[in-house]
Amino acid sequence: MGSVCIGAFMGQLDASIVTLIFPALQREFHAALAAVQWVSLAYLLALIALLIGVGRLADVAGRKRVYLYGFAVFTAASAACGSVPSLPALVACRLVQAVGAAMLQANSVALVATSVSRRRIRTALGAQAAAQALGLGVGPTVGGLVVAAAGWRWVFWINVPVGLAAIAAGRYLLPRTRHYSRGGPFDWAGLILLSAATTSLLLALSAAAGLGLPSWSIAALLATAAATATGFWIWERRPASPLIDVTVARTAAVAAGLAGALCGYLALFGPLVLIPQVLVNGGLGELHAGLLLSALPGGFALAALGADHLLPRRWGNRARCVAGTLVAAAATALLAIAPAEPGRLVWLLALLGLGLGVFVPTNNTVVMAALPAHMSATAGGMINMTRGIGTALGIAAVTLALHHGGGPGIAGARTALALLTVASLLAALTALTARAGRGPDKK
Template identity: 70%
Template sequence: MLSERARPARVRKHRHAPWFAVAAVCVGAFMGQLDASVVTLIFPSLQRGFHAPLAAVQWVALAYLLTVIALLAGAGRLADVAGRKLVYLQGFAVFTAASAACGFASSLPVLVGSRVAQAVGAAMLQANSVALVVTSVPPRRARAALGAQAAAQSLGLAVGPLAGGLVVGLAGWRWVFWINVPVGLAAIVAGRYLLPRTRARVRGGAFDVIGLVLLAGAATVLLLAVSAVSGLGWPSWVIAVLLAAGAASALGLWRWERRAAVPLIDAAVVGGGAVAAGLAGALCGYLVLFGPLVLVPQVLVAAGLSESHAGAVLSALPAGFAVAALTADHLLPRRWGNRPRCLAGALIAATAAGAATIAPVTPGPLAACLGLLGAGLGLFVPANNAAVMAVVPARMSATVGGLINMARGMGTALGIAAVTLALFTTARSPTTGTRIALAGLGFAALVAALTAALPPRSRASQPGTVAGGERGRPGPLA
């Protein structure tokens, strides 16, 4: 766990070695989404067990999300320098130990602190996931591999509420965290033997601490402002101050990174059209994906359906996502590259959201629209990720992979906030609020389509860089 070790020769030479590595990464992708989706189910138990109000208990989820988003880019940069396999395995070790600590928490502050530690491990995992997938498989199979990873995430998203409800009902909330321990230990062993060593790294040098602080500050305060709009109950002047502080941090980051000797975010790479458009597309895609997770239960339960019935309807969304992500490479024309797939997926999602705004808000039509929405996103997300990573030098793959996951996190928060705000401001007319929320999701899908239609050339695509790697002799694939 202190240095990267080569895979055993039998694994490295096996014809399915790249897919063994993808499978190992999929475990982390599955666990990350399952853990994110299951925690909200234990809020009532935490309120009773710790005699705390909902406003305090929600920090169990909010502290985790804030920490992950704040640290993703820094964790990616660290992995590009120290080794992606090493940081990934260490992240799983931190995540596993912190999960055990969460289960043993004796008070709400201890639980929140343990969740912050758990989020540090999760950031180390998530920052490396896309990079490990792309650098483990041949370039022509990158999109299919990213589709498998996206399917694992959607499966965790779908299974989380169902498994969490069962675990809480049978064994109590602490087992929601303890169950991560054996899975984490198994994942560490699997990663040790299945993941390849890092083939290309960035040059060493002083770590850009100022850039990390500015990036973490901008992401944290902006996400707090978004969360406040979605129901924290803070006064409007506090939200305005947070927005101003976030904008100032973002401006400071932009100015600092342009003159830093070893910047956390290389403007020559991230500032290119393809990467910037891809990050915007990732944000919009996850905004559209997570918005319905808040909207659908609220709408259906208010209409008299049970939570379990609402959950069954909602499962059409991740199911459509998983099916499209896994089958797109087999069903679509081979001549279609990443951008045509992004455009088609985003337009399908926009069409589904538009159909939902005029269809009856009943289980059957809503499930059909959600399945189509998920299918569009299942086509868009892997192709969007592949389009970004194809123009990024291999030595910076984890850094940009961390930025992709940061964009996803911000999109998640914005999706939740936008839907909550639409429902809150139209509380006297729930149907109107539902239509407005769905129209907003459709608009975000159209913005994602626009990012796919932009010119594909990036400033990262200069002589010396090829899709997914760099010119010159790569390091050992071990």
């Protein structure tokens, strides 16, 4: 658990730190913001496109092996990112870093799920989710301190000693893979179709959120995403060794669980964009806004770690999912109607984090338990791909709501929070319509 949580923490820490170096990159490379944004966007596109494919490879070749190689690739790419002479070289190194991150993230959930007993899987996945939340929460603070004290290159170099320590720990502490998936030719056509679908969708969302692309490209990218997603679904019924076994993946527990994960992560990441905009526009400094916002991932981590000990033991997975999403919906609804006072916001953000911290690990447990053990890395890749798309949807939804609501004022913020409330309620609906699978309980 400790070895896996290092990777979960570092992945989210790296994702949240990088946005803080944009001004420094603009100054050093004399680049526009639109060009610098590709440092984050290229990483996100490659990561999400590769997660399921890497998960499938890990199920066949061994999850521990792929995880350790992933840390090696991530660490080497981090060192290269900190040494680049130009912005295009940094974007290229970030693509390589995303390959290593995909090898880590596709396996982290699977390594946890296949290494603990059924009755402890929910608690274990809660710890893994808490590590991700803590990385997300401390990222802006750590990033600000590192950039101010040592420069932007150390944002990447700091990964190197941590990565080397994680490789050594994983070599001796991670268990060997016991359940392998059936081998066969790798489904390259399926990977290409899936990568095209996710990349087109994320580019369309980024364009809608303000990326410097022509307006007509949004419709073209959405059409491409729909066509390639349909092609992927049709193709996956044909190969002898498909990337995803659609007959298993379309079961009620898996389909509803992934839909719930998308809505949950949308509700989690939306406020991370919205609240700083509202507070800074209201006159609060960036440092104070960042500290206040840390209540959200802090509440998430607290609930993810403690829910199994504090909630009634008779509550099954479904009851926990519904309760968590209803708390999250209540928090976003109260945020929409409450005055934007820091003292009130910090408690509501913590409440939102608590609700999502109950829902997300439990929902992930349902998805993992509904699939056979030999598909665990593929299932982990599906969960993390859904998380990435939900993150992008949260950012795009908030940005569009603020844009059409007249900017980061009261009206725009209320529109965005209404969307986040709807997302939380939709997550509750998915929990009500799906069976709980073969998790720690079946309620």
